[in-house]
Amino acid sequence: xxxxxxxxxxxxxxxxxxxxxxxxxxxxxxxxxxxxxxxxxxxxxxxxxxxxxxxxxxxxxxxxxxxxxxxxxxxxxxxxxxxxxxxxxxxxxxxxxxxxxxxxxxxxxxxxxxxxxxxxxxxxxxxxxxxxxxxxxxxxxxxxxxxxxxxxxxxxxxxxxxxxxxxxxxxxxxxxxxxxxxxxxxxxxxxxxxxxxxxxxxxxxxxxxxxxxxxxxxxxxxxxxxxxxxxxxxxxxxxxxxxxxxxxxxxxxxxxxxxxxxxxxxxxxxxxxxxxxxxxxxxxxxxxxxxxxxxxxxxxxxxxxxxxxxxxxxxxxxxxxxxxxxxxxxxxxxxxxxxxxxxxxxxxxxxxxxxxxxxxxxxxxxxxxxxxxxxxxxxxxxx
Numbered sequence: 001x002x003x004x005x006x007x008x009x010x011x012x013x014x015x016x017x018x019x020x021x022x023x024x025x026x027x028x029x030x031x032x033x034x035x036x037x038x039x040x041x042x043x044x045x046x047x048x049x050x051x052x053x054x055x056x057x058x059x060x061x062x063x064x065x066x067x068x069x070x071x072x073x074x075x076x077x078x079x080x081x082x083x084x085x086x087x088x089x090x091x092x093x094x095x096x097x098x099x100x101x102x103x104x105x106x107x108x109x110x111x112x113x114x115x116x117x118x119x120x121x122x123x124x125x126x127x128x129x130x131x132x133x134x135x136x137x138x139x140x141x142x143x144x145x146x147x148x149x150x151x152x153x154x155x156x157x158x159x160x161x162x163x164x165x166x167x168x169x170x171x172x173x174x175x176x177x178x179x180x181x182x183x184x185x186x187x188x189x190x191x192x193x194x195x196x197x198x199x200x201x202x203x204x205x206x207x208x209x210x211x212x213x214x215x216x217x218x219x220x221x222x223x224x225x226x227x228x229x230x231x232x233x234x235x236x237x238x239x240x241x242x243x244x245x246x247x248x249x250x251x252x253x254x255x256x257x258x259x260x261x262x263x264x265x266x267x268x269x270x271x272x273x274x275x276x277x278x279x280x281x282x283x284x285x286x287x288x289x290x291x292x293x294x295x296x297x298x299x300x301x302x303x304x305x306x307x308x309x310x311x312x313x314x315x316x317x318x319x320x321x322x323x324x325x326x327x328x329x330x331x332x333x334x335x336x337x338x339x340x341x342x343x344x345x346x347x348x349x350x351x352x353x354x355x356x357x358x359x360x361x362x363x364x365x366x367x368x369x370x371x372x373x374x375x376x377x378x379x380x381x382x383x
Contacts, residue, residue: 002131002152004033005294006124011037013296018069018089019097019119021111025228025253026102026169028126029149034071034098041098042070046077059084069096076101082114089118102173102227120296125228126254127152128290129283135376139329139360140270143279146256147286162260166190173227178219185210189220193230193250194261198278200247200305201232228253233285236302236315236322245305251282253289258282280329281313284358284375288316291382310343316381322348324355325381331360338369356381 010033014020022030035043044066046052055062055078063084075081088095099119111119126147129135135142145151145158148165170183180186189210196206207217224230232248252258258279259270270276285301292299299318305311314325324344328337341355355370358381364374373380 001032001036002127002149004029004124005128005131006122007033007037009294009296010122013120013122014038014096014098017118017120018093018095019085019099019115021075021099021101021115021119021121022124023101023108023121023228024124025126026173027148027150027165028102028124028228030100030102030124031073032149033124034073034100038071038096038098041068041096042066043073044070045073047074052077055081063088068094069098071098071100073100074102075099079110082110086114086118122296123228123293125286125290125293128294129287129375130379130382139280139283139375140276141267143255143276143283144259144264144267144270146254146259148254148256151256158256158260159265162257165257166260169227169229174223177223177226180220185212186220189217190224190229191261193221193224194252194258195275196250197252197258197275198249198281200245201250202247229257231289233301233303236304236312245307249303251285253286255279255283255286277329280360280375281327284327284378285314287378287382288314304344310340312340312344321354323381324348324350326355326357328357328359331362333359333361333365333367333372335369337372338367341370 010020010022022034024030044051046055059081063081072081085097089097111121127149128147129142132147132152146162148161150156151158151161166187170187174180174183174186189212192206192209203214203217207214210217221232225232230250230252233251234248235244235246262273262275264270264273270279273279288301302315302317303311303313304315304324312324313327316323316325324341326337326341337357337359338355341357344350345355356373357370358373358375358378360375362374362376364377364380365372
């Protein structure tokens with residue numbers, strides 16, 4: 001079993017909180033992680049219809065079977081339990097509950113009402129590239145396969161895994177969040193989102209192409225975000241006296257899922273696909289997000305673009321300041337990779353050694369224009 005980076009942070013927080021809530025996309029490895037981290041606690045799956053019915057009809061009786069606590073998997077199926085769990089942890093400092101769920105919207109709504117201040121909330125995404133080391137394949141393969149654990153643990157073909165994953169997601173998670181009448185239109189909407197990876201989001205255009213209203217498009221995007229299918233990368237707010245693009249960009253939490261939605265059926269297609277650069281960009285941005293989640297942090301990422309088309313793919317913000325990063329899928333270093341960073345440096349009055357290009361090659365080096373980092377060595381940035 002591949003060890004998950006989040007384990008150490010989760011165990012540390014479990015010493016301070018009686019309730020740990022672990023969210024993330026369906027099949028990202030949540031159940032495997034909590035079972036391994038808390039082997040002494042009984043495990044209960046609330047996706048089992050009989051158990052779920054028992055929990056809903058008699059929550060006190062159900063929880064009385066677990067006097068020291070339990071792992072309650074897919075807790076979003078039984079939101080009525082939250083208030084009873086609150087009473088138990090308030091009355092007994094020794095009891096412990098580990099809650100997992102794949103619908104962040106429903107979970108966070110209930111947590112804010114009943115468990116705020118009583119639970120630590122962590123997010124688990126599919127494997128990071130660091131967890132998959134050694135990275136002995138071309139990056140196109142990792143884009144195509146994605147990083148969902150079952151693809152690696154059970155050697156399942158992405159062309160078999162993702163179509164069924166999408167169907168399960170729509171049948172279970174989407175219906176739980178919102179009553180959508182035409183699921184085929186919703187799937188089309190998700191496919192059209194995949195075709196817009198790395199582009200500033202135009203709600204009216206996306207809605208028109210799907211045949212829905214802009215308000216419906218915004219609502220459906222919120223559903224996809226809350227269930228960890230995609231996210232919106234917001235523009236960096238500092239303007240440097242320039243007119244900026246203010247629309248967010250769309251990215252998917254897993255590139256393999258995006259490839260499936262795009263109709264990519266084999267690894268070789270990635271190499272010549274018109275969205276190859278955007279998919280590589282997506283792969284790298286996901287690593288930055290996973291780094292944050294695995295440390296229990298919520299530091300936002302941004303991009304920056306002015307109305308002249310000058311763009312920085314990623315702006316990282318931390319205690320030391322901001323770091324602009326360009327992401328290039330090319331495998332051979334080219335001076336042009338640093339052009340937009342030089343433009344940014346002039347605006348922000350930033351020294352050269354604080355700008356970074358992540359590229360598709362294998363060798364990292366310091367150049368006179370800035371730092372060049374291989375996609376295989378992201379720890380040079382992330383650590």
